[in-house]
Amino acid sequence: xIAIVDYGAGNLASVVKALRAAGAEPRxxxxxxxxxxxxxxxxxxxGHFDATRGLDASWRSAIRAHIxxxxxxxxxxxxxxxxxxxxxxxxGLEGLGIFExxxxxxxxxxxxxxxxxNTIAPVAESPLLTGxxxxxxxxxxxxxxxxxxxxxxxxxxxxxxxxxIVERGNVAGMQFxxxxxxxxxxxxxxxxxxxAL
Amino acid sequence: MLCKRLIACLDxxxxxxxxxxxxxxxxxxxxxxxxxxxxxxEGIDEVVVLDVSATIEGRRALARTIESAASRLFIPLTVGGxxxxxxxxxxxxxxxxxxxSVNSAALADPGLITRIAARYGSQAVIVAIDAKNGxxxxxxxxxxxxxxxxxxxxxxWERGAGEILLTSIDRDGTRAGFDTALTRLVSRAVQxxxxxxxxxxxxxxxxxxxxxGEADAALAASVFHFSEHAVSDLKRFLAGSGLPIREC
Numbered sequence: 001x002i003a004i005v006d007y008g009a010g011n012l013a014s015v016v017k018a019l020r021a022a023g024a025e026p027r028x029x030x031x032x033x034x035x036x037x038x039x040x041x042x043x044x045x046x047g048h049f050d051a052t053r054g055l056d057a058s059w060r061s062a063i064r065a066h067i068x069x070x071x072x073x074x075x076x077x078x079x080x081x082x083x084x085x086x087x088x089x090x091x092g093l094e095g096l097g098i099f100e101x102x103x104x105x106x107x108x109x110x111x112x113x114x115x116x117x118n119t120i121a122p123v124a125e126s127p128l129l130t131g132x133x134x135x136x137x138x139x140x141x142x143x144x145x146x147x148x149x150x151x152x153x154x155x156x157x158x159x160x161x162x163x164x165i166v167e168r169g170n171v172a173g174m175q176f177x178x179x180x181x182x183x184x185x186x187x188x189x190x191x192x193x194x195x196a197l
Numbered sequence: 198m199l200c201k202r203l204i205a206c207l208d209x210x211x212x213x214x215x216x217x218x219x220x221x222x223x224x225x226x227x228x229x230x231x232x233x234x235x236x237x238x239e240g241i242d243e244v245v246v247l248d249v250s251a252t253i254e255g256r257r258a259l260a261r262t263i264e265s266a267a268s269r270l271f272i273p274l275t276v277g278g279x280x281x282x283x284x285x286x287x288x289x290x291x292x293x294x295x296x297x298s299v300n301s302a303a304l305a306d307p308g309l310i311t312r313i314a315a316r317y318g319s320q321a322v323i324v325a326i327d328a329k330n331g332x333x334x335x336x337x338x339x340x341x342x343x344x345x346x347x348x349x350x351x352x353x354w355e356r357g358a359g360e361i362l363l364t365s366i367d368r369d370g371t372r373a374g375f376d377t378a379l380t381r382l383v384s385r386a387v388q389x390x391x392x393x394x395x396x397x398x399x400x401x402x403x404x405x406x407x408x409x410g411e412a413d414a415a416l417a418a419s420v421f422h423f424s425e426h427a428v429s430d431l432k433r434f435l436a437g438s439g440l441p442i443r444e445c
Contacts, residue, residue: 010318011290018271047318110199115320115360115390116413117200117242117443137200137443139273141320141359158199180273180295182237182445 002196003029003038005063007054009045009078018179022189024197032062040196041066045078049089049103049144052082060096067098072170072196080166080173081146089144098171099151099163103144108159113143118176120154120164127195128167129153131187138164138174138181138188145175198441201407202242202414203428204392205421207232209278210249212258230265236421237270239428240445244270245298245362245416248278260292267293275323277362286313290321298362300325301335304342304349307356314357323392324353325362331379334366346379347386354387361391362416368396372420375402377410384411392416400434407440 002024004015012028019026019042026042027034035041041063045051055063067073075083082095087103095102106112117137122129145162148155154165156175165188166173172192178185208215213227233244246266248259256279267274276289277298286297297317303310303324314322327334328346335342342349350361363383365376375396384391390413393406397417406412421427429445436442 011295011321013267013291013293014295017268017293021271046320111388111390111413113320113359113389114199116202119198119200135444180271182272186271 001038002026002040002042002193003035004042004044005035005055005059005079006030007045007051007059009047009051009054011046012044014177014179015042015044015076018186018189019193022186022193024189024193032058035062035066038066038071040072040074040193043073043075043079043082045076045082046141047078049078049081049087049093051078052090052093052095055082064096067171070170072192073172074192075171075173076179077142077175077177080175081144083166083171083173084146087144098168099146099149099166099173101147101149103146105144106142106159106162110159112159113141114145114158115141117181118156118158120156120176122154123148124153126153126165126167128165128172128188128191130191132184136184138176138178138184140176142175200242200441200443201412201435202392202443203403203431204243204245204275204414204416205233205236205241205428206245206247206394206416206418208247208249208418209259209262211252211255212262215249229262230269233266233274234269236428237272239426240432240443241272241421241428242443243273243275243414245275245277247298248276250279260288263289263292263294277323277325283309283312283316286317290317296321296323296359298323298325300327303353304333304335304344307352310353310356310358314359319357319359322358323360323362324350324358325364326350326353326383327364327366328376328379329366331382347382350383350391351386354389358389360389361387363391363393365395369394371396372398374398375406375410375412375415377406380406380410380412384413390414400431403431404435404438404440407435
């Protein structure tokens, strides 16, 4: 069973549907106790970083305990930003700190938010990327992003380079929406799910 | 590099696609779910389902239509037409919509934009603007609302809209090309993506609205309906012209 953490940040229907298509048996959980029998955990999320307030102390300790036990975890969009130290969008809030650095606001001679299909460039080898063509496009919708650095396995360019896919041990994250990214997105999800099951 | 998006629009009435298609490969060309899946396979970047039902029964059919279409689609799905309240929007999100498009209801009650954005995020709210000579017209009535498209787009953005769907009423159905001047005006007025609509007839029109018009995406209905390879042929043309396009 793959647990999808529902902390009130947006609509989870697409994530549920795509995980099912990727071979998983997803279940939306609204309480940390729902994680107890999870083979994998997905932290989705859209919108303002302030929404991660919903990931309170009880969620934090439960999620951390599962990570320490080796349960695969996947953060999507806002969910991956929460795996960093925090975000400039809500400086008072702390992320989980699995990855170093903070999410920053995209700048440059481009429109922000960054909305639409953009290409990902692999920068490290990982089984997560198996079957995904170099230069494949995936669907983004966000204004903040995490810096490329340790743990970054693919980057994307929009005004500047940022981390598109990250991985450290059993913790992974995607800044885009694999559930909305067509065949490339389903391949990425299937790769992650096959590790969890 | 961020790709220019091609979006197929399906006008749906009482659960059926209004303008049929010539796709011989489809068992039922009037089934929105089958047509949406066909477009996905062809390489379309997004699908918009626009409900043009005039009756309450027709509106009720919409949620089932969306559920059916969404079950087979792993690209963004937008639903518009007749969304008046947050509850209307909630029912469509629950059915599987990723984004909601609001038009007349937002003109009557601009706070609706903010309310939907607060609950589902700005990325889930598209404000559709129908413009004639730069002036905003209500979808149902042909009345001039007294607003300028550029100013209304900016207000919608400030109120929390994530994208603008800009339709030129003057060009709609003419196949004479998009209104590139209006599109550029609106695109420069906001930081959010602008989807150009109305007037698509040939590949050069798309190139024109993406370059001169500075559109982030282009939406069409009939030009995609008429041939089996319209989307892939168009993508090849645009990529060959040097635009960033998603390859499938």
